[in-house]
Amino acid sequence: MEVPPKSIFFYLLFNLVFNVLAKFTANKGINNLPLLHLYTLLDFCLLCVVFSIFYNKKTKTYLFFLISFVFVVFAIGYAVKYSLYQHNSLPRFLESLFVVVVCCHFLLKQLNHKSNTQQEFEIFIISGLFLYYSCCTALFGFSGELLSLSRNMENIVWNFHAAIMLCMYLVFGYAYIKVKEK
Numbered sequence: 001m002e003v004p005p006k007s008i009f010f011y012l013l014f015n016l017v018f019n020v021l022a023k024f025t026a027n028k029g030i031n032n033l034p035l036l037h038l039y040t041l042l043d044f045c046l047l048c049v050v051f052s053i054f055y056n057k058k059t060k061t062y063l064f065f066l067i068s069f070v071f072v073v074f075a076i077g078y079a080v081k082y083s084l085y086q087h088n089s090l091p092r093f094l095e096s097l098f099v100v101v102v103c104c105h106f107l108l109k110q111l112n113h114k115s116n117t118q119q120e121f122e123i124f125i126i127s128g129l130f131l132y133y134s135c136c137t138a139l140f141g142f143s144g145e146l147l148s149l150s151r152n153m154e155n156i157v158w159n160f161h162a163a164i165m166l167c168m169y170l171v172f173g174y175a176y177i178k179v180k181e182k
Contacts, residue, residue: 005179007050008125012172014046034084037075037091044071044095047129051102054122071095087147092140096133103130121179128171135164 018039025032048064055061075091082088103126110123139146139161146154 005121005176007053008172008175011046011050012169014042018043031085033086033088037079037084037088040088040091040095041072041075044068044075044091044098047095047099051106054106054126067098071098087144089141089144092143093137096137096140099129099133100137103127103133121175124171124175124178128168128175131171132164132168136161 018035022032022035022039025035045068048068052061052064055064071091071094074094075088078088078091106126107123107130110119110126113119115123139157146157149157
């Protein structure tokens with residue numbers, strides 16, 4: 001089964017909706033951290049679905065489902081213990097580490113295969129995810145501590161985050177262009 005570009009498109013739409021909601025609530029002065037907790041849960045589960053499609057093996061699908069379930073239970077427990085109105089640093093950090101490890105495994109596995117259009121698409125998507133999550137792992141781990149930074153420094157950090165996210169989206173766009181060409 002090939003990885004349908006539609007699943008990645010759905011992931012992009014999902015991100016668009018949450019980014020618009022986060023921006024809207026922030027502009028209205030509403031604490032949007034509960035939204036970030038929900039985003040983290042859904043993002044992790046959606047990425048596990050995408051990864052299970054990429055790997056295309058029943059055992060991997062069950063493994064990703066089990067990992068999703070454990071992560072959801074952990075993230076909900078974390079939110080209950082530490083409050084929905086604080087950064088979810090540990091769940092975001094663990095999500096990021098998980099995505100980096102899965103991306104590395106997938107890319108190393110693909111090094112031994114001949115390339116075709118579908119594999120090129122998968123490699124670009126995984127590379128975009130790897131770029132974003134590997135650059136932002138420390139940022140997610142220390143997001144709660146960022147509140148103690150000056151406003152200018154905080155803007156620099158979050159602008160860096162936005163630039164890395166833009167790079168990921170550009171890599172995704174390039175993957176779609178490559179698929180369309182062939």
